[in-house]
Amino acid sequence: MELFTYYRSTSSYRVRIALALKGLGYQALPVNLLKGEQRGAQYLALNPQGRVPALRTDDGELLVQSPAIIEYLEEQYPQPALLPASAEARAKVRGVAAIIGCDIHPLHNVSVLNQLRQLGHDEGQVNQWIAHWIGQGLAAVEQLIGEDGFCFGTAPGLADVYLIPQLYAAERFNTDLSGYPRIRRVAALAAEHPAFAKAHPANQPDTPAQ
Amino acid sequence: MELFTYYRSTSSYRVRIALALKGLGYQALPVNLLKGEQRGAQYLALNPQGRVPALRTDDGELLVQSPAIIEYLEEQYPQPALLPASAEARAKVRGVAAIIGCDIHPLHNVSVLNQLRQLGHDEGQVNQWIAHWIGQGLAAVEQLIGEDGFCFGTAPGLADVYLIPQLYAAERFNTDLSGYPRIRRVAALAAEHPAFAKAHPANQPDTPAQ
Numbered sequence: 001m002e003l004f005t006y007y008r009s010t011s012s013y014r015v016r017i018a019l020a021l022k023g024l025g026y027q028a029l030p031v032n033l034l035k036g037e038q039r040g041a042q043y044l045a046l047n048p049q050g051r052v053p054a055l056r057t058d059d060g061e062l063l064v065q066s067p068a069i070i071e072y073l074e075e076q077y078p079q080p081a082l083l084p085a086s087a088e089a090r091a092k093v094r095g096v097a098a099i100i101g102c103d104i105h106p107l108h109n110v111s112v113l114n115q116l117r118q119l120g121h122d123e124g125q126v127n128q129w130i131a132h133w134i135g136q137g138l139a140a141v142e143q144l145i146g147e148d149g150f151c152f153g154t155a156p157g158l159a160d161v162y163l164i165p166q167l168y169a170a171e172r173f174n175t176d177l178s179g180y181p182r183i184r185r186v187a188a189l190a191a192e193h194p195a196f197a198k199a200h201p202a203n204q205p206d207t208p209a210q
Numbered sequence: 211m212e213l214f215t216y217y218r219s220t221s222s223y224r225v226r227i228a229l230a231l232k233g234l235g236y237q238a239l240p241v242n243l244l245k246g247e248q249r250g251a252q253y254l255a256l257n258p259q260g261r262v263p264a265l266r267t268d269d270g271e272l273l274v275q276s277p278a279i280i281e282y283l284e285e286q287y288p289q290p291a292l293l294p295a296s297a298e299a300r301a302k303v304r305g306v307a308a309i310i311g312c313d314i315h316p317l318h319n320v321s322v323l324n325q326l327r328q329l330g331h332d333e334g335q336v337n338q339w340i341a342h343w344i345g346q347g348l349a350a351v352e353q354l355i356g357e358d359g360f361c362f363g364t365a366p367g368l369a370d371v372y373l374i375p376q377l378y379a380a381e382r383f384n385t386d387l388s389g390y391p392r393i394r395r396v397a398a399l400a401a402e403h404p405a406f407a408k409a410h411p412a413n414q415p416d417t418p419a420q
Contacts, residue, residue, distance in 0.1 A: 049309060049350035061298045064354075067277070067312065068304035075297040087285040088271045094278035098311075099259060102277065106316035115342065119335065132325065140259035144274075 001026040002056040004047070006033045007204035010105055011066035012053040013165035016199035018070045021156060022077045026055075030206035033110065067101055070161060082158040093152050096144050096159040100166045104137035108169065130173045138170070142180040150186055156193060164190045168201065211236040212266040214257070216243045217414035220315055221276035222263040223375035226409035228280045231366060232287045236265075240416035243320065277311055280371060292368040303362050306354050306369040310376045314347035318379065340383045348380070352390040360396055366403060374400045378411060 003019070003026050005012040019026055031037045031052050038050045047054045047064050055063045055072070063069050074082050083090045106112070108130045116126050141163065145151040151159035167187050170177065177184055190196040201207060213229070213236050215222040229236055241247045241262050248260045257264045257274050265273045265282070273279050284292050293300045316322070318340045326336050351373065355361040361369035377397050380387065387394055400406040411417060 048353040049313070049347075051313075057298060059298065061302075063298070063301040063305060065305040065308035065312070067308045068301045071304055072297050072301035075300065087282050088267060088269065088273070090285065091273040091278045091282035092271075094281055095273060095275040098275035098277045101308075102275070102312050102316050103259070103261075106312050107322065112317065115339070119329075119331065119339075121329065125329065129325070129329075137259075143258040 001058060002029050003027070004029050004031050004043070004052050004054040004056075005204070005206070006031055006038075006052050007201045007207045009033065009052050010109075010165045010169050011051075011101075013168065013199060013201060014066045014161050015053045015055065015069050015073075016204075017156075017161045017164060017196060018073050018082060020195035020198040021080060021082065021161070022073060024073070024077060028205050030204070032206065067097070070158065074158075080155065082156075082161060084152065084157070089152075092144070093157055093159050096141055096151060097162040099137055099140055099144075100162040104133055104166055105169070107133035108173070127173065131175060134166075134170050134173065134175050138166075138175075138177070138180055138183060142182050145182050145186065147182065148185070150189055156190065156195070160186060160190060163187075164196055211268060212239050213237070214239050214241050214253070214262050214264040214266075215414070215416070216241055216248075216262050217411045217417045219243065219262050220319075220375040220379050221261075221311075223378065223409060223411060224276045224371050225263045225265065225279050225283075226414075227366075227371045227374060227406060228283050228292060230405035230408040231292065231371070232283060232290060234283070234287060238415050240414070242416065277307070280368065284368075290365065292366075292371060294362065294367070299362075302354070303367055303369050306351055306361060307372040309347055309350055309354075310372040314343055314376055315379070317343035318383070337383065341385060344376075344380050344383065344385050348376075348385075348387075348390055348393060352392050355392050355396065357392065358395070360399055366400065366405070370396060370400060373397075374406055 003015060005028050031043060037043060038052060044050050046062055049064060053066055053069060055069045057063065063072055083093055113126055116129060145159065150156045151163060163186060213225060215238050241253060247253060248262060254260050256272055259274060263276055263279060265279045267273060273282055293303055323336055326339060355369065360366045361373060373396060
Protein backbone atom coordinates (compact mmCIF):
# COMPACT_ATOMS: atom_id res chain seq x y z
CA MET A 1 0.00 0.00 0.00
CA GLU A 2 1.00 3.61 -0.55
CA LEU A 3 -0.15 6.46 1.66
CA PHE A 4 -0.26 10.06 0.47
CA THR A 5 0.41 11.80 3.75
CA TYR A 6 1.65 14.97 5.40
CA TYR A 7 3.41 14.62 8.72
CA ARG A 8 1.33 17.20 10.56
CA SER A 9 -2.07 16.48 8.94
CA THR A 10 -4.54 15.33 11.58
CA SER A 11 -6.39 13.00 9.26
CA SER A 12 -3.18 11.50 7.79
CA TYR A 13 -2.07 10.88 11.38
CA ARG A 14 -5.30 8.92 12.05
CA VAL A 15 -4.66 6.61 9.11
CA ARG A 16 -1.03 6.12 10.15
CA ILE A 17 -2.17 5.05 13.63
CA ALA A 18 -4.66 2.56 12.18
CA LEU A 19 -1.95 1.10 9.90
CA ALA A 20 0.50 0.86 12.80
CA LEU A 21 -2.02 -0.73 15.18
CA LYS A 22 -2.71 -3.39 12.55
CA GLY A 23 1.01 -3.86 11.90
CA LEU A 24 0.62 -3.03 8.21
CA GLY A 25 3.58 -1.84 6.16
CA TYR A 26 3.19 0.90 3.56
CA GLN A 27 5.14 3.30 1.41
CA ALA A 28 4.73 6.91 2.57
CA LEU A 29 4.33 9.40 -0.30
CA PRO A 30 4.59 12.82 1.34
CA VAL A 31 2.48 15.68 -0.05
CA ASN A 32 3.80 19.02 1.21
CA LEU A 33 0.71 21.04 2.12
CA LEU A 34 2.78 24.14 2.92
CA LYS A 35 4.15 24.12 -0.62
CA GLY A 36 0.65 23.54 -2.04
CA GLU A 37 1.52 20.16 -3.58
CA GLN A 38 -2.03 18.98 -2.83
CA ARG A 39 -3.27 21.46 -5.45
CA GLY A 40 -0.71 20.43 -8.08
CA ALA A 41 -2.01 18.93 -11.33
CA GLN A 42 -0.32 15.60 -10.61
CA TYR A 43 -2.02 15.12 -7.25
CA LEU A 44 -5.39 16.52 -8.36
CA ALA A 45 -5.47 13.96 -11.17
CA LEU A 46 -5.34 11.28 -8.48
CA ASN A 47 -7.52 12.95 -5.87
CA PRO A 48 -9.82 15.66 -7.25
CA GLN A 49 -10.51 17.00 -3.75
CA GLY A 50 -6.81 17.84 -3.34
CA ARG A 51 -6.57 16.70 0.26
CA VAL A 52 -4.57 14.17 2.20
CA PRO A 53 -4.61 11.38 3.16
CA ALA A 54 -5.24 9.08 0.23
CA LEU A 55 -4.40 5.38 0.19
CA ARG A 56 -3.40 3.43 -2.90
CA THR A 57 -4.34 -0.19 -2.24
CA ASP A 58 -2.35 -3.20 -3.38
CA ASP A 59 -4.87 -3.44 -6.27
CA GLY A 60 -3.96 0.08 -7.37
CA GLU A 61 -7.26 1.68 -6.31
CA LEU A 62 -7.05 5.15 -4.79
CA LEU A 63 -9.15 5.63 -1.65
CA VAL A 64 -9.81 9.06 -0.16
CA GLN A 65 -11.08 10.43 3.16
CA SER A 66 -9.70 9.08 6.40
CA PRO A 67 -13.02 7.69 7.76
CA ALA A 68 -13.44 5.63 4.58
CA ILE A 69 -9.80 4.52 4.52
CA ILE A 70 -9.88 3.40 8.17
CA GLU A 71 -13.11 1.42 7.69
CA TYR A 72 -11.46 -0.18 4.63
CA LEU A 73 -8.44 -1.22 6.71
CA GLU A 74 -10.76 -2.63 9.37
CA GLU A 75 -12.66 -4.68 6.78
CA GLN A 76 -9.64 -5.82 4.78
CA TYR A 77 -7.29 -6.47 7.72
CA PRO A 78 -9.66 -7.26 10.58
CA GLN A 79 -7.07 -8.21 13.23
CA PRO A 80 -6.37 -6.60 15.62
CA ALA A 81 -9.87 -5.13 15.50
CA LEU A 82 -10.40 -1.38 15.94
CA LEU A 83 -14.11 -1.91 16.60
CA PRO A 84 -15.84 -4.17 19.16
CA ALA A 85 -18.13 -7.03 18.15
CA SER A 86 -21.70 -5.91 18.86
CA ALA A 87 -23.43 -3.41 16.57
CA GLU A 88 -24.42 -1.14 19.49
CA ALA A 89 -20.91 -1.10 20.94
CA ARG A 90 -19.50 -0.36 17.48
CA ALA A 91 -21.93 2.55 17.13
CA LYS A 92 -20.78 4.04 20.44
CA VAL A 93 -17.14 3.91 19.34
CA ARG A 94 -17.99 5.32 15.92
CA GLY A 95 -20.06 8.06 17.61
CA VAL A 96 -17.00 9.40 19.44
CA ALA A 97 -14.93 9.14 16.25
CA ALA A 98 -17.62 11.13 14.41
CA ILE A 99 -17.75 13.89 17.04
CA ILE A 100 -14.03 14.39 16.42
CA GLY A 101 -14.13 13.78 12.67
CA CYS A 102 -17.25 15.86 11.91
CA ASP A 103 -17.71 18.39 14.73
CA ILE A 104 -14.19 19.29 15.86
CA HIS A 105 -11.50 18.75 13.25
CA PRO A 106 -13.34 20.22 10.20
CA LEU A 107 -13.68 23.52 12.08
CA HIS A 108 -9.96 24.01 12.57
CA ASN A 109 -8.67 22.49 9.37
CA VAL A 110 -6.01 24.76 7.86
CA SER A 111 -8.29 25.66 4.92
CA VAL A 112 -10.95 26.91 7.35
CA LEU A 113 -8.47 28.96 9.37
CA ASN A 114 -7.18 30.51 6.14
CA GLN A 115 -10.73 31.39 5.18
CA LEU A 116 -11.19 33.13 8.55
CA ARG A 117 -7.96 35.08 7.98
CA GLN A 118 -9.22 36.11 4.54
CA LEU A 119 -12.34 37.44 6.26
CA GLY A 120 -10.06 39.74 8.20
CA HIS A 121 -9.71 37.94 11.53
CA ASP A 122 -6.48 38.26 13.46
CA GLU A 123 -4.72 35.32 15.11
CA GLY A 124 -6.38 36.08 18.46
CA GLN A 125 -9.83 35.62 16.92
CA VAL A 126 -8.71 32.57 14.97
CA ASN A 127 -7.44 31.02 18.20
CA GLN A 128 -10.72 31.79 19.99
CA TRP A 129 -12.58 30.09 17.14
CA ILE A 130 -10.36 27.00 17.44
CA ALA A 131 -10.69 26.89 21.24
CA HIS A 132 -14.48 27.13 20.99
CA TRP A 133 -14.87 24.07 18.75
CA ILE A 134 -12.19 21.94 20.38
CA GLY A 135 -13.56 22.71 23.85
CA GLN A 136 -17.17 21.99 22.95
CA GLY A 137 -16.29 18.73 21.20
CA LEU A 138 -13.85 17.37 23.78
CA ALA A 139 -16.34 18.11 26.57
CA ALA A 140 -18.78 15.70 24.87
CA VAL A 141 -16.06 13.11 24.19
CA GLU A 142 -15.04 13.22 27.87
CA GLN A 143 -18.56 12.19 28.89
CA LEU A 144 -18.88 9.42 26.33
CA ILE A 145 -15.62 7.49 26.76
CA GLY A 146 -14.94 4.90 29.46
CA GLU A 147 -13.58 5.39 32.95
CA ASP A 148 -10.37 3.43 32.49
CA GLY A 149 -8.05 2.12 29.80
CA PHE A 150 -8.19 3.56 26.29
CA CYS A 151 -11.40 5.26 25.11
CA PHE A 152 -13.29 1.98 25.12
CA GLY A 153 -11.50 -0.88 26.84
CA THR A 154 -7.97 -2.07 27.45
CA ALA A 155 -6.81 -2.06 23.81
CA PRO A 156 -6.69 0.99 21.53
CA GLY A 157 -9.46 1.24 18.95
CA LEU A 158 -11.18 3.53 16.47
CA ALA A 159 -12.02 6.27 19.00
CA ASP A 160 -8.36 6.45 20.06
CA VAL A 161 -7.30 6.61 16.40
CA TYR A 162 -9.30 9.84 16.18
CA LEU A 163 -8.66 11.23 19.65
CA ILE A 164 -4.87 11.20 19.73
CA PRO A 165 -4.37 13.28 16.54
CA GLN A 166 -7.06 15.67 17.81
CA LEU A 167 -5.07 16.08 21.04
CA TYR A 168 -1.91 16.75 19.02
CA ALA A 169 -3.81 19.60 17.34
CA ALA A 170 -5.20 20.74 20.70
CA GLU A 171 -1.66 20.94 22.05
CA ARG A 172 -0.47 23.00 19.07
CA PHE A 173 -3.36 25.39 19.76
CA ASN A 174 -2.64 25.45 23.52
CA THR A 175 -6.00 23.99 24.52
CA ASP A 176 -6.47 23.54 28.27
CA LEU A 177 -7.14 19.82 28.90
CA SER A 178 -7.28 20.07 32.70
CA GLY A 179 -11.07 19.56 32.73
CA TYR A 180 -10.83 16.25 30.85
CA PRO A 181 -9.23 13.62 33.10
CA ARG A 182 -10.45 10.69 31.04
CA ILE A 183 -9.02 12.17 27.86
CA ARG A 184 -5.70 12.88 29.62
CA ARG A 185 -5.63 9.26 30.82
CA VAL A 186 -6.04 8.00 27.24
CA ALA A 187 -3.33 10.40 26.04
CA ALA A 188 -0.92 9.07 28.68
CA LEU A 189 -1.58 5.46 27.62
CA ALA A 190 -1.11 6.27 23.93
CA ALA A 191 2.16 8.08 24.66
CA GLU A 192 3.56 4.74 25.88
CA HIS A 193 2.25 2.70 22.95
CA PRO A 194 4.62 1.92 20.04
CA ALA A 195 1.98 2.19 17.29
CA PHE A 196 1.08 5.72 18.34
CA ALA A 197 4.78 6.63 18.49
CA LYS A 198 5.38 5.24 15.00
CA ALA A 199 2.50 7.28 13.58
CA HIS A 200 3.40 10.51 15.40
CA PRO A 201 4.09 13.65 13.31
CA ALA A 202 7.56 13.87 14.87
CA ASN A 203 8.57 10.53 13.34
CA GLN A 204 7.62 10.75 9.66
CA PRO A 205 9.84 10.74 6.56
CA ASP A 206 8.66 14.30 5.76
CA THR A 207 9.11 15.64 9.31
CA PRO A 208 11.40 18.69 9.00
CA ALA A 209 14.86 18.17 10.53
CA GLN A 210 13.97 21.13 12.79
CA MET B 211 -36.67 2.43 17.68
CA GLU B 212 -37.03 6.09 18.59
CA LEU B 213 -35.36 8.89 16.64
CA PHE B 214 -34.63 12.28 18.16
CA THR B 215 -34.96 14.42 15.06
CA TYR B 216 -35.60 17.91 13.74
CA TYR B 217 -37.37 18.19 10.42
CA ARG B 218 -34.83 20.52 8.81
CA SER B 219 -31.64 19.06 10.31
CA THR B 220 -29.39 17.74 7.54
CA SER B 221 -28.00 14.91 9.64
CA SER B 222 -31.43 13.87 10.97
CA TYR B 223 -32.62 13.81 7.36
CA ARG B 224 -29.77 11.38 6.49
CA VAL B 225 -30.84 8.95 9.18
CA ARG B 226 -34.49 9.21 8.13
CA ILE B 227 -33.53 8.29 4.56
CA ALA B 228 -31.53 5.27 5.75
CA LEU B 229 -34.47 4.11 7.90
CA ALA B 230 -36.90 4.58 5.01
CA LEU B 231 -34.68 2.80 2.47
CA LYS B 232 -34.50 -0.17 4.83
CA GLY B 233 -38.25 -0.05 5.47
CA LEU B 234 -37.74 0.36 9.21
CA GLY B 235 -40.47 1.85 11.38
CA TYR B 236 -39.61 4.23 14.24
CA GLN B 237 -41.12 6.72 16.62
CA ALA B 238 -40.07 10.29 15.80
CA LEU B 239 -39.26 12.38 18.89
CA PRO B 240 -38.90 15.94 17.59
CA VAL B 241 -36.33 18.22 19.23
CA ASN B 242 -37.03 21.85 18.31
CA LEU B 243 -33.63 23.36 17.56
CA LEU B 244 -35.10 26.85 17.07
CA LYS B 245 -36.51 26.74 20.62
CA GLY B 246 -33.17 25.40 21.93
CA GLU B 247 -34.63 22.10 23.17
CA GLN B 248 -31.33 20.39 22.27
CA ARG B 249 -29.70 22.35 25.10
CA GLY B 250 -32.43 21.56 27.65
CA ALA B 251 -31.44 19.55 30.72
CA GLN B 252 -33.69 16.65 29.71
CA TYR B 253 -32.07 16.20 26.31
CA LEU B 254 -28.52 16.85 27.51
CA ALA B 255 -28.92 14.08 30.08
CA LEU B 256 -29.51 11.71 27.14
CA ASN B 257 -27.03 13.22 24.68
CA PRO B 258 -24.30 15.34 26.29
CA GLN B 259 -23.36 16.86 22.94
CA GLY B 260 -26.84 18.38 22.64
CA ARG B 261 -27.24 17.66 18.96
CA VAL B 262 -29.66 15.72 16.78
CA PRO B 263 -30.08 13.07 15.57
CA ALA B 264 -29.90 10.42 18.26
CA LEU B 265 -31.38 6.94 17.95
CA ARG B 266 -32.73 4.92 20.85
CA THR B 267 -32.44 1.27 19.85
CA ASP B 268 -34.95 -1.42 20.73
CA ASP B 269 -32.54 -2.39 23.55
CA GLY B 270 -32.83 1.13 24.98
CA GLU B 271 -29.28 2.21 24.06
CA LEU B 272 -28.86 5.78 22.87
CA LEU B 273 -26.68 6.16 19.77
CA VAL B 274 -25.41 9.56 18.61
CA GLN B 275 -23.89 11.00 15.43
CA SER B 276 -25.47 10.23 12.06
CA PRO B 277 -22.43 8.39 10.56
CA ALA B 278 -22.40 6.00 13.53
CA ILE B 279 -26.19 5.55 13.51
CA ILE B 280 -26.28 4.80 9.78
CA GLU B 281 -23.45 2.23 10.04
CA TYR B 282 -25.39 0.67 12.94
CA LEU B 283 -28.52 0.39 10.81
CA GLU B 284 -26.47 -1.16 8.00
CA GLU B 285 -24.99 -3.76 10.38
CA GLN B 286 -28.18 -4.52 12.29
CA TYR B 287 -30.57 -4.45 9.31
CA PRO B 288 -28.35 -5.39 6.37
CA GLN B 289 -31.06 -5.61 3.67
CA PRO B 290 -31.44 -3.69 1.46
CA ALA B 291 -27.74 -2.87 1.67
CA LEU B 292 -26.55 0.74 1.58
CA LEU B 293 -22.99 -0.36 0.85
CA PRO B 294 -21.66 -2.64 -1.93
CA ALA B 295 -19.93 -5.95 -1.20
CA SER B 296 -16.20 -5.41 -1.82
CA ALA B 297 -14.07 -3.49 0.66
CA GLU B 298 -12.68 -1.17 -2.03
CA ALA B 299 -16.11 -0.36 -3.46
CA ARG B 300 -17.40 0.28 0.08
CA ALA B 301 -14.49 2.67 0.68
CA LYS B 302 -15.33 4.64 -2.47
CA VAL B 303 -18.94 5.07 -1.36
CA ARG B 304 -17.89 5.98 2.18
CA GLY B 305 -15.36 8.44 0.74
CA VAL B 306 -18.11 10.47 -0.93
CA ALA B 307 -20.22 10.28 2.24
CA ALA B 308 -17.24 11.58 4.24
CA ILE B 309 -16.59 14.51 1.87
CA ILE B 310 -20.16 15.61 2.56
CA GLY B 311 -20.21 14.63 6.26
CA CYS B 312 -16.77 16.03 7.17
CA ASP B 313 -15.86 18.70 4.61
CA ILE B 314 -19.16 20.31 3.60
CA HIS B 315 -21.92 20.03 6.17
CA PRO B 316 -19.88 20.84 9.33
CA LEU B 317 -18.93 24.18 7.78
CA HIS B 318 -22.50 25.38 7.36
CA ASN B 319 -24.07 23.81 10.41
CA VAL B 320 -26.30 26.38 12.15
CA SER B 321 -23.93 26.57 15.14
CA VAL B 322 -21.05 27.55 12.83
CA LEU B 323 -23.12 30.19 11.03
CA ASN B 324 -24.15 31.64 14.39
CA GLN B 325 -20.51 31.78 15.41
CA LEU B 326 -19.71 33.72 12.23
CA ARG B 327 -22.54 36.14 13.00
CA GLN B 328 -21.17 36.61 16.51
CA LEU B 329 -17.83 37.51 14.90
CA GLY B 330 -19.65 40.36 13.20
CA HIS B 331 -20.27 38.99 9.72
CA ASP B 332 -23.38 40.03 7.85
CA GLU B 333 -25.62 37.64 5.93
CA GLY B 334 -23.81 38.40 2.68
CA GLN B 335 -20.52 37.20 4.13
CA VAL B 336 -22.19 34.22 5.79
CA ASN B 337 -23.69 33.24 2.43
CA GLN B 338 -20.31 33.57 0.71
CA TRP B 339 -18.80 31.29 3.36
CA ILE B 340 -21.53 28.70 2.78
CA ALA B 341 -21.20 28.90 -1.01
CA HIS B 342 -17.42 28.43 -0.78
CA TRP B 343 -17.61 25.15 1.16
CA ILE B 344 -20.61 23.70 -0.63
CA GLY B 345 -19.09 24.55 -4.03
CA GLN B 346 -15.68 23.10 -3.23
CA GLY B 347 -17.14 19.88 -1.80
CA LEU B 348 -19.75 19.25 -4.47
CA ALA B 349 -17.14 19.79 -7.21
CA ALA B 350 -15.20 16.84 -5.75
CA VAL B 351 -18.35 14.73 -5.31
CA GLU B 352 -19.29 15.37 -8.95
CA GLN B 353 -15.99 13.82 -10.08
CA LEU B 354 -16.19 10.80 -7.80
CA ILE B 355 -19.74 9.54 -8.38
CA GLY B 356 -20.85 7.38 -11.29
CA GLU B 357 -22.06 8.41 -14.72
CA ASP B 358 -25.55 7.04 -14.41
CA GLY B 359 -28.12 5.92 -11.84
CA PHE B 360 -27.75 6.95 -8.24
CA CYS B 361 -24.30 7.95 -6.92
CA PHE B 362 -23.03 4.39 -7.25
CA GLY B 363 -25.28 2.08 -9.23
CA THR B 364 -28.96 1.61 -9.90
CA ALA B 365 -30.12 1.47 -6.28
CA PRO B 366 -29.73 4.27 -3.71
CA GLY B 367 -26.99 3.77 -1.14
CA LEU B 368 -24.91 5.48 1.52
CA ALA B 369 -23.58 8.24 -0.74
CA ASP B 370 -27.13 9.17 -1.76
CA VAL B 371 -28.18 9.16 1.92
CA TYR B 372 -25.63 11.97 2.42
CA LEU B 373 -25.98 13.77 -0.90
CA ILE B 374 -29.72 14.42 -0.95
CA PRO B 375 -29.88 16.24 2.43
CA GLN B 376 -26.79 18.22 1.37
CA LEU B 377 -28.64 19.28 -1.79
CA TYR B 378 -31.65 20.31 0.30
CA ALA B 379 -29.29 22.60 2.25
CA ALA B 380 -27.69 23.80 -1.00
CA GLU B 381 -31.13 24.76 -2.30
CA ARG B 382 -31.95 26.71 0.87
CA PHE B 383 -28.68 28.57 0.39
CA ASN B 384 -29.36 29.15 -3.36
CA THR B 385 -26.29 27.20 -4.52
CA ASP B 386 -25.88 27.02 -8.29
CA LEU B 387 -25.88 23.33 -9.28
CA SER B 388 -25.67 23.90 -13.04
CA GLY B 389 -22.03 22.72 -13.15
CA TYR B 390 -22.86 19.37 -11.59
CA PRO B 391 -24.88 17.29 -14.08
CA ARG B 392 -24.22 13.98 -12.30
CA ILE B 393 -25.40 15.40 -9.00
CA ARG B 394 -28.51 16.84 -10.64
CA ARG B 395 -29.22 13.43 -12.19
CA VAL B 396 -29.07 11.78 -8.74
CA ALA B 397 -31.32 14.49 -7.30
CA ALA B 398 -33.92 13.86 -10.03
CA LEU B 399 -33.91 10.12 -9.32
CA ALA B 400 -34.25 10.65 -5.57
CA ALA B 401 -37.15 13.06 -6.11
CA GLU B 402 -39.11 10.16 -7.61
CA HIS B 403 -38.21 7.65 -4.89
CA PRO B 404 -40.70 7.04 -2.07
CA ALA B 405 -38.07 6.56 0.69
CA PHE B 406 -36.56 9.97 -0.03
CA ALA B 407 -40.05 11.52 -0.07
CA LYS B 408 -40.91 9.94 3.28
CA ALA B 409 -37.73 11.29 4.87
CA HIS B 410 -38.01 14.79 3.36
CA PRO B 411 -38.15 17.78 5.74
CA ALA B 412 -41.52 18.76 4.25
CA ASN B 413 -43.12 15.51 5.46
CA GLN B 414 -42.19 15.22 9.15
CA PRO B 415 -44.40 15.32 12.26
CA ASP B 416 -42.61 18.51 13.36
CA THR B 417 -42.78 20.23 9.96
CA PRO B 418 -44.51 23.59 10.57
CA ALA B 419 -48.00 23.86 9.02
CA GLN B 420 -46.55 26.84 7.08
